[in-house]
Amino acid sequence: MAKESPRRTCVGCRSACDKDELIRFVLAPDGTLVPDLMQKLPGRGVYTCLKEDCIRQACERKQFSRAFKTDVQGVDPEALRDRIRAVMEDRIGSYISLANKAGKIVSGSDMVGEVLKKYKDTPKILLLASDVSEDIGNRMRCLATHCGVESVTLFDKERYGALLGKSPRSVVAVQGQGFVDKLKMEITRYRNFLRGEGCAG
Numbered sequence: 001m002a003k004e005s006p007r008r009t010c011v012g013c014r015s016a017c018d019k020d021e022l023i024r025f026v027l028a029p030d031g032t033l034v035p036d037l038m039q040k041l042p043g044r045g046v047y048t049c050l051k052e053d054c055i056r057q058a059c060e061r062k063q064f065s066r067a068f069k070t071d072v073q074g075v076d077p078e079a080l081r082d083r084i085r086a087v088m089e090d091r092i093g094s095y096i097s098l099a100n101k102a103g104k105i106v107s108g109s110d111m112v113g114e115v116l117k118k119y120k121d122t123p124k125i126l127l128l129a130s131d132v133s134e135d136i137g138n139r140m141r142c143l144a145t146h147c148g149v150e151s152v153t154l155f156d157k158e159r160y161g162a163l164l165g166k167s168p169r170s171v172v173a174v175q176g177q178g179f180v181d182k183l184k185m186e187i188t189r190y191r192n193f194l195r196g197e198g199c200a201g
């Protein structure tokens with residue numbers, strides 16, 4: 001049986017969820033609110049669903065100040081959302097860099113095409129740039145579907161290139177069970193956050 005993670009209550013919608021599905025906030029020494037995505041920062045933690053709505057409600061109802069029993073700074077919902085989004089993107093980016101250092105990444109449509117077709121049973125994920133050409137994008141998506149590989153459209157070419165230490169890349173394939181699992185999980189969280197979905201309550 002899978003070990004259950006402890007449950008915490010979202011200070012926005014008040015529903016209880018697994019801790020892992022929520023976002024933790026801590027208070028910095030200067031009294032500002034810090035989103036703690038890794039759930040590792042010291043001090044008391046306050047939680048919300050990973051949803052813009054819940055963060056907004058928590059801000060508007062001054063729930064952070066109430067929970068921390070002090071006048072909390074930096075509770076502008078838009079700024080918090082942008083910050084969380086940036087942190088989530090950084091995390092996805094850091095897994096891509098790590099996978100790259102571990103030699104688990106190929107990029108460019110020819111190389112990626114080869115890899116998708118070749119090792120059928122190894123776990124993979126296809127990352128497409130948001131600014132990939134329509135032609136290449138369609139071709140790669142088709143091939144991924146055919147090979148049973150999940151494809152995700154995420155960062156732009158420039159960002160993939162920077163993460164890989166290369167010129168801009170529009171198509172990237174990640175291999176290796178650990179990296180693929182982590183990336184899928186992080187990307188799902190990121191997408192749910194952008195879509196405004198989170199824990200069902």
Ligand SMILES: [Zn+2]
Pocket residue numbers: 010011012013014015048049051054
């Ligand atoms: Zn909530």
